[in-house]
Amino acid sequence: MTTLTLTPGAVTLAQLEQVYREECAVRLDPVCRAGIEAAHARIAEAAAGETAVYGVNTGFGKLASVKIAAEDTATLQRNLILSHCCGVGPAIPRTVARLMMVLKLLSLGRGASGVRLELIDLLEAMLDKGVTPLIPAQGSVGASGDLAPLSHMAAVMMGAGEAEFGGTVMPGGEALAAAGLTPVELGPKEGLALINGTQFSTAFALAGLFGAWQAAQSALVTSALTTDAIMGSTAPLQPEIHTLRGHRGQIEAGSTMRAILAGSVIRESHREGDTRVQDPYCIRCQPQVVGAAMDVLRQAAKTLEIEANAATDNPLVLPEAGLIVSGGNFHAEPVGFAADMIALALAEIGAIAQRRIALIVDPALSFDLPPFLTPNPGLNSGYMIAEVTTAALMSENKHLANPCVTDSTPTSANQEDHVSMAAHGARRLGQMVTNLERILGVELLCATQGVEFRAPLPTSETLQAVMAKLRAVVPVLGDDRYMAREIAHGTGIAMPELGA
Numbered sequence: 449m450t451t452l453t454l455t456p457g458a459v460t461l462a463q464l465e466q467v468y469r470e471e472c473a474v475r476l477d478p479v480c481r482a483g484i485e486a487a488h489a490r491i492a493e494a495a496a497g498e499t500a501v502y503g504v505n506t507g508f509g510k511l512a513s514v515k516i517a518a519e520d521t522a523t524l525q526r527n528l529i530l531s532h533c534c535g536v537g538p539a540i541p542r543t544v545a546r547l548m549m550v551l552k553l554l555s556l557g558r559g560a561s562g563v564r565l566e567l568i569d570l571l572e573a574m575l576d577k578g579v580t581p582l583i584p585a586q587g588s589v590g591a592s593g594d595l596a597p598l599s600h601m602a603a604v605m606m607g608a609g610e611a612e613f614g615g616t617v618m619p620g621g622e623a624l625a626a627a628g629l630t631p632v633e634l635g636p637k638e639g640l641a642l643i644n645g646t647q648f649s650t651a652f653a654l655a656g657l658f659g660a661w662q663a664a665q666s667a668l669v670t671s672a673l674t675t676d677a678i679m680g681s682t683a684p685l686q687p688e689i690h691t692l693r694g695h696r697g698q699i700e701a702g703s704t705m706r707a708i709l710a711g712s713v714i715r716e717s718h719r720e721g722d723t724r725v726q727d728p729y730c731i732r733c734q735p736q737v738v739g740a741a742m743d744v745l746r747q748a749a750k751t752l753e754i755e756a757n758a759a760t761d762n763p764l765v766l767p768e769a770g771l772i773v774s775g776g777n778f779h780a781e782p783v784g785f786a787a788d789m790i791a792l793a794l795a796e797i798g799a800i801a802q803r804r805i806a807l808i809v810d811p812a813l814s815f816d817l818p819p820f821l822t823p824n825p826g827l828n829s830g831y832m833i834a835e836v837t838t839a840a841l842m843s844e845n846k847h848l849a850n851p852c853v854t855d856s857t858p859t860s861a862n863q864e865d866h867v868s869m870a871a872h873g874a875r876r877l878g879q880m881v882t883n884l885e886r887i888l889g890v891e892l893l894c895a896t897q898g899v900e901f902r903a904p905l906p907t908s909e910t911l912q913a914v915m916a917k918l919r920a921v922v923p924v925l926g927d928d929r930y931m932a933r934e935i936a937h938g939t940g941i942a943m944p945e946l947g948a
Contacts, residue, residue, distance in 0.1 A: 449473050456480050456557030457757050461749055465658050468547045473576040476557045483559025487765040491562030494772055495521055495636035502763050502774050503640040525639035532599035535584030545583050548651035551756055558759040561641040566632055570605055577627035582610040590780035590870030594648035602642040607631030644761035646780040649870040653787045654752055656877025660794050663884045664742050665946045667797050670891040671734045672708040674804045676907045677898025679718050679815045680731040682709055698739030704946055712908040730803035737800045741793035748786040755783055780870035784853035787873035794880040795849035798887045802842040808894050809835050821897045828928045834890045841883040848876050889939030897925055917941050
């Protein structure tokens with residue numbers, strides 16, 4: 449297993465994607481340890497004092513006015529974790545749970561949370577040994593931190609809850625023991641430091657972002673293939689068109705599609721004598737639509753990179769000022785906005801891709817391709833219902849793209865009276881990415897079949913390589929056959945690397 453050394457406050461999206469995709473172990477840069485210790489010393493001082501400090505020697509939320517005796521602070525933290533383990537629903541994917549743990553490490557590593565180094569060491573060891581807390585998917589409103597999900601993580605650190613180890617789900621204490629690890633007894637403010645924060649929401653938003661960007665790049669490839677299949681024009685890819693508008697994503701999308709289609713004999717075959725003046729928008733405006741989506745994804749990426757490096761629990765220790773201050777960094781509004789932006793991009797990439805599929809199976813629009821791309825239409829239905837499936841997926845993504853951050857409901861006896869709903873705003877992105885990947889998988893199947901009908905004229909070498917990957921697992925569609933597995937194969941075809 450690869451071990452990455454991460455510096456809190458300076459972690460990049462590339463590092464986070466590596467953590468997510470490769471399930472890396474993580475170590476915090478030792479330079480942060482002095483700051484962690486200094487903040488803990490300030491918390492220990494406050495816990496021994498008489499002044500009420502929220503979360504250190506008081507109750508939580510609406511119970512913040514209740515003073516807790518010094519001898520009860522450990523019980524206070526344990527009770528906090530156990531009482532907040534109220535998540536429901538299926539366990540989240542292991543990759544997301546591990547990313548959440550890494551994000552929590554980064555937040556604690558900023559030296560503003562007041563925890564002991566023992567907590568840092570245990571989280572690092574759990575990632576290294578493969579002890580992954582079982583985190584229920586539902587229960588956070590993304591406001592006072594992702595309280596319920598993060599509590600399920602913290603419970604395992606105390607030897608409670610449930611975890612996966614070695615492919616088996618078991619009680620948290622048993623998982624730690626099997627990995628040779630020892631649970632911690634939480635000290636003052638440590639439980640609150642672990643469960644306050646946006647790490648659950650941010651982990652899901654990052655996973656959605658990584659999938660969305662990959663799908664956007666795949667869409668440039670499949671759209672180029674469809675363009676050749678229907679013998680579309682590359683004139684709308686002329687660089688001056690996109691430079692005159694000036695949007696980075698549009699310029700890049702147009703440039704990428706030009707490069708992908710370069711050398712296509714199909715394209716050269718109909719430059720002269722083609723009676724069509726313009727292609728439909730789903731062909732002509734692909735750079736404008738997917739390019740705009742790419743710009744939106746970049747905006748969301750900037751927000752999420754900042755959030756990944758943030759200290760988001762409460763209260764925060766400000767060592768230089770000698771203060772412990774209550775604030776609201778746990779409120780996940782930035783993550784909620786980013787998740788909604790990613791959702792919109794996913795829905796739009798899928799919407800225009802679905803229209804290309806509808807175009808290519810329609811003989812009235814596909815420039816003499818056979819109906820539904822079958823050589824014997826009537827007796828065979830070809831890709832008729834595959835196109836219907838993409839319509840269903842497109843519609844589902846449109847519904848899922850409705851904004852979540854505009855929803856709010858007061859919780860905790862009106863103490864937490866505005867919430868971000870970032871958790872489920874980010875969590876839905878996984879299904880949206882899957883839906884979009886399946887739409888693009890069907891487009892790949894249809895466009896490949898369409899290009900093959902143009903034989904002996906070949907498409908570009910780049911697209912021939914993509915088609916060859918598909919044909920290695922999915923043969924040409926002649927007579928009708930069972931297609932569900934073929935759609936799955938099409939969804940899984942690796943696309944050329946197109947850049948970041």
